Amino acid sequence: MFDFLTPDALAALAQVVMIDLVLAGDNAIVIGLAAAGLPRDQRNKAILIGIIAATILRIAFAGITTQLLAIVGLLLAGGVLLLWVCWKMWRELRSGHEHDAHVAEEALADQDLNKDGTVAGSAPRKTFAQAAWQIVVADITMSLDNVLAVAGAAREHPWVLVFGLGLSIALMGIAATFIARLLQKHRWIAYVGLAVILYVALDMIYRGALEVWPHLQSAT
Numbered sequence: 001m002f003d004f005l006t007p008d009a010l011a012a013l014a015q016v017v018m019i020d021l022v023l024a025g026d027n028a029i030v031i032g033l034a035a036a037g038l039p040r041d042q043r044n045k046a047i048l049i050g051i052i053a054a055t056i057l058r059i060a061f062a063g064i065t066t067q068l069l070a071i072v073g074l075l076l077a078g079g080v081l082l083l084w085v086c087w088k089m090w091r092e093l094r095s096g097h098e099h100d101a102h103v104a105e106e107a108l109a110d111q112d113l114n115k116d117g118t119v120a121g122s123a124p125r126k127t128f129a130q131a132a133w134q135i136v137v138a139d140i141t142m143s144l145d146n147v148l149a150v151a152g153a154a155r156e157h158p159w160v161l162v163f164g165l166g167l168s169i170a171l172m173g174i175a176a177t178f179i180a181r182l183l184q185k186h187r188w189i190a191y192v193g194l195a196v197i198l199y200v201a202l203d204m205i206y207r208g209a210l211e212v213w214p215h216l217q218s219a220t
Contacts, residue, residue, distance in 0.1 A: 009160060015153040015196050016164035022193025023146045024171035025179040026089070027054055030142065034134040036107035037126040043107055046128065050135040055169045057143035062165045065147050072215060076208025078148050082201035085145045089194050152200040 031050035035043045069075050150164035171179055183190050 025183040061147040079204030
């Protein structure tokens, strides 16, 4: 009855929660930053489009990713892709992008958080079409990253994958601004999340290599 509460399943669940937390915050900052250069009425519309697009893309990618990872070789490829995501996150964390994050937070919250008389006033101006395009492109890549990481962490526990997808959508839709602020205030959470994603990437590469190796041997 309680087979789903095994230590392995609970460990996978903990990994999924941390992955969702970090990547949802990252996605929220990207959406806020892309929308920051718009007038207030257009900005809120662009942020809403970004959140809806991220939700739809996560559902779509979850539907195909679990099927694709069953194909020999794609688990290894997914692990390599996730490893690149880790490198990109590491560079962002090390370079420090506090100003960009602050602009994004003001746009998401629609508040003058630094009391300078403007909301995301330092963001470069752009058209609604430019902002929407940036948001959709970012959503495609970040939603794929999220689903890949969650699918890799969930492994043989389908309920963990479903929970992870639901949590990811909830964080994006309900708590995007809160998560973005939390990650900026407590940077260590982002580093812990990065370590979890790195572990998942290396595990996927290892399992993918074991899967591919017999086929390489038979081919030779």
